[in-house]
Amino acid sequence: MPLLSWFNRDADLTRAALAPYRLLEPVAKLSYGDEDSPNMLIEGDNLDALKALLPYYAGQVKCIFIDPPYNTQSAVSIHYEDNIEHSQWLSMMYPRLELLKELLDERGSIWITLDDNEAHYFKVIADEVFGRQNFMADITWHRKISPANDAKYFSNDNDHLLVYAKSKDKLTINRLARTEKNNAVFKNPDKDPRGAWNSVTLTGNKTKDERPNLYFMITGPQGQEVWPPDGLTWRASPETYAEMAKDKLIYWGKDGSSRSPRIKRFADEAKPVIPRSLWHYDDAGHTQEAMIESKTLFGPSSFFGTPKPERLIKRILDIATNPGDLVLDSFLGSGTTAAVAHKMGRRWIGVEMGDHARTHCQLRMTKVVEGEQGGISEAVEWKGGGGFRFYKLGVPVFDENGHIREGIRFEHLAAHVWFAETGTARSTRAAKKPFLGEHQGVGYYLLFNGILGDESKNGGNVLTRRVLRGLEPFDGPKVIYGESCDLPKERLEELQITFKQTPYDIKAR
Ligand SMILES: C[S@@+](CC[C@H](N)C(=O)[O-])C[C@H]1O[C@@H](n2cnc3c(N)ncnc32)[C@H](O)[C@@H]1O
Structure with missing residues (x-):
């Protein structure tokens, strides 16, 4: 497969793997509403934040929406850098895409907005990361209501909205509810x-030679005898036609004299519509309304310069998610994705590295929890509720020598062991006990921080006969992590135990 080359590409291919696993530190005074809320607003660089999320959320996110800096050199933004050199932009995106892919659910999708500046280069690296076969669409979002007459050559009226599935065969998405326009x-x-x-016309598309049973004469209300035209057939057999005629589903024109009968289809029975790849601003919102939303939320002097309209995100989430699903935006900007996901009853994680994580996202989400009425609120009958937890990035879990850092708690290390072994996420609410669980027929255990209640130095962290007796039994092969092991090799083999030493055997993925 042809690949894109750029300065530093080789180093960028290992950047995601080399990023440290950091802890996420809750900041109580910036969190708001329901204390048990699963929603996370994370302040920090998304490379570190996404890596920190992996042990807890790998394979869990149903929809990722990102609106990264377009690298246009023309976007006027006081909030973030939008003029980084072309290679640097690709260097920034590549490792982040790799991490985003790991976070996606097998049935999930990722949606990315860009303009002509980087969209086509991005498509090539996204093909590499997600697989060309998982490319779903390049939606044209007609985002401008009026042309930029002061442009030198063309008024750029649309953005690209690229869509990839984690795995096209497993992707589950929805059709769109019918609108008044539909x-x-x-x-x-x-x-x-x-x-x-x-x-629809009663005439079918088979010939009478192909389907002779669909070729027959029918009689209209005025007594007119009608055959299918041009040697074609009807869509229905005589029996089905009789049923439809009985149910008054055949329309013969205003005065009943038509010779081209049609089948009635009622609005009530109409199906939701397939999403098209051309999104007009009437349906998906426009840039101007996004600016108005931002000014209303943050005031005329501190509004965010490049927001997306809430209606655009709603349309994406309508297609890609159902209530309760997890949504992630790692370039959160002013918090539009989090606000829309929240109002639509989805769980969400948002990452933003600028000060506006606090000045805009935190403020906006507090207002949303209180029942803010802008954007899509009326359409989804939003009344307020729920909450979110604010986090900042903490220390790496392992130091530069690979040792577990002072202060790392059992549940943190447990998540890393579990993820390293299984590639799957461990719930943040999982019970704190040495038996972490079973995965594909293997039981996993972690002895750390004196989890068995022994306060002595290394107590309970060494696999001894006594410690083994205290462990929850598992009938089958077992992997046990601990500081060291006192049991002889033969005994381990007899009990189907593979002993692994913390931290050296916790292989970063
Ligand atoms: C175009 S804005 C997103 C706007 C957003 N869709 C909205 O509706 O408000 C892009 C955002 O990505 C943020 N960003 C850029 N690089 C980042 C990084 N490495 N980590 C986290 N955020 C980043 C910028 O600070 C900026 O706020």
């Missing part, structure tokens, strides 16, 4: 008491 095709010229309808 339903405008339904009329009621014959005042049918069953409501408005539209119609």
